[in-house]
Amino acid sequence: MSQGNAQLMRRLNKSSLIRTLLRCAPVSRAKLTKLSGLSPTTVSSIIDELISKRLIVESGIGLSSGGRRPVMLAPDTDRYHAIVVHVAGDRVSSAVTNLRHDVVETLGNPIRQPVRDTIADHIAGLVEEMRVRVRARNPVCEFIGMAVGWPGIVHVQSGMIGETSVFEISSFDLRGELARLYHDKETLPVHIDNDANLAGIAEGPAGLGEPLQNYLYIQLGYQVGGSVVLNGNVLYGHSERAGEFGHMIVDRKGPLCFCGNRGCLTAVLNELLPATNDHDYAASVGRMVSGEQPECLRMDEYLEYVYIGIASCVNLFDPELVILGGPFSDVASDGIYESVQSSVRANTFNRSLRVTRPSVEGSGILRGGSIVAFSEFFDCI
Numbered sequence: 516m517s518q519g520n521a522q523l524m525r526r527l528n529k530s531s532l533i534r535t536l537l538r539c540a541p542v543s544r545a546k547l548t549k550l551s552g553l554s555p556t557t558v559s560s561i562i563d564e565l566i567s568k569r570l571i572v573e574s575g576i577g578l579s580s581g582g583r584r585p586v587m588l589a590p591d592t593d594r595y596h597a598i599v600v601h602v603a604g605d606r607v608s609s610a611v612t613n614l615r616h617d618v619v620e621t622l623g624n625p626i627r628q629p630v631r632d633t634i635a636d637h638i639a640g641l642v643e644e645m646r647v648r649v650r651a652r653n654p655v656c657e658f659i660g661m662a663v664g665w666p667g668i669v670h671v672q673s674g675m676i677g678e679t680s681v682f683e684i685s686s687f688d689l690r691g692e693l694a695r696l697y698h699d700k701e702t703l704p705v706h707i708d709n710d711a712n713l714a715g716i717a718e719g720p721a722g723l724g725e726p727l728q729n730y731l732y733i734q735l736g737y738q739v740g741g742s743v744v745l746n747g748n749v750l751y752g753h754s755e756r757a758g759e760f761g762h763m764i765v766d767r768k769g770p771l772c773f774c775g776n777r778g779c780l781t782a783v784l785n786e787l788l789p790a791t792n793d794h795d796y797a798a799s800v801g802r803m804v805s806g807e808q809p810e811c812l813r814m815d816e817y818l819e820y821v822y823i824g825i826a827s828c829v830n831l832f833d834p835e836l837v838i839l840g841g842p843f844s845d846v847a848s849d850g851i852y853e854s855v856q857s858s859v860r861a862n863t864f865n866r867s868l869r870v871t872r873p874s875v876e877g878s879g880i881l882r883g884g885s886i887v888a889f890s891e892f893f894d895c896i
């Protein structure tokens with residue numbers, strides 16, 4: 516094996532070992548060796564390196580399974596931190612997370628207008644203030660990267676913002692603008708992604724839920740979006756516009772959508788459940804669920820379009836699970852989830868498909884952003 520290949524192999528092994536440790540901690544060296552499939556010598560050498568870099572710590576003594584009691588390993592949550600920003604229609608929220616993706620600092624405030632002229636400065640200001648706050652408490656902390664969740668099309672490779680219905684903005688180089696602001700300052704790698712993609716990533720193998728490989732995450736709110744995860748990876752598509760569930764045409768004579776087409780799922784659902792933002796939307800779903808007038812009159816029709824949209828996606832992608840998130844999940848009852856699940860099952864070939872709530876409590880977008888930022892960092896160390 517050439518020196519370059521050996522270095523690449525060690526980096527891949529290191530990255531894989533950290534991910535296993537994060538999933539299983541606290542864990543002994545012997546268990547980690549078994550789970551990773553690597554040799555004890557390789558595991559031992561990588562563990563020593565990761566301890567010296569303060570990515571992991573020896574966290575105590577575990578229970579004996581016959582021999583000497585093992586030293587347990589856990590992530591070192593003091594040293595490395597990620598910054599995650601969620602730009603929503605009315606607000607910019609941000610957080611600092613540690614290696615376990617726990618939020619250690621948050622900051623947010625209302626979106627400023629015009630968005631194109633202000634958003635980069637807005638994000639940079641929040642980031643700076645959070646950095647100062649966290650460093651004041653923890654002088655050893657290092658920031659490893661930043662992830663931004665954006666409500667619309669994002670060209671992930673270039674960091675360019677594409678079309679969105681939320682703001683009048685497109686073809687905007689957000690990553691370039693952030694880099695310009697950080698010129699001469701401490702720069703961070705910046706990953707920008709669609710917000711639903713980040714929420715979907717939070718539900719995957721690195722998330723809190725089941726070790727899923729093939730699933731759909733659908734964000735049901737004022738805007739309908741989603742992500743398709745196949746074999747553990749988000750499907751971006753040829754022009755990075757995959758997962759736009761909201762623009763699936765479900766009624767060719769339906770209401771006009773902002774995209775110019777008629778009868779997109781977003782437009783049809785918004786006609787049945789009028790709202791101007793996610794907060795209104797959750798309130799309307801809540802009234803619909805509780806049977807208050809007038810939304811309840813159209814509840815059956817609303818749910819019918821929801822399951823038609825989901826069933827079409829299930830027939831296309833054959834997922835093991837559909838996670839229905841967004842403001843809908845904050846207020847919809849278990850009975851509504853069961854009703855959507857049984858309707859989807861009846862209209863697809865997958866009779867055992869499950870439709871569930873997100874496993875992540877709070878913001879899956881912030882957690883997904885943390886997973887992405889750390890994942891890119893692990894691939895480089």
Ligand SMILES: [Zn+2]
Pocket residue numbers: 761762772773774775776779781
């Ligand atoms: Zn549309």
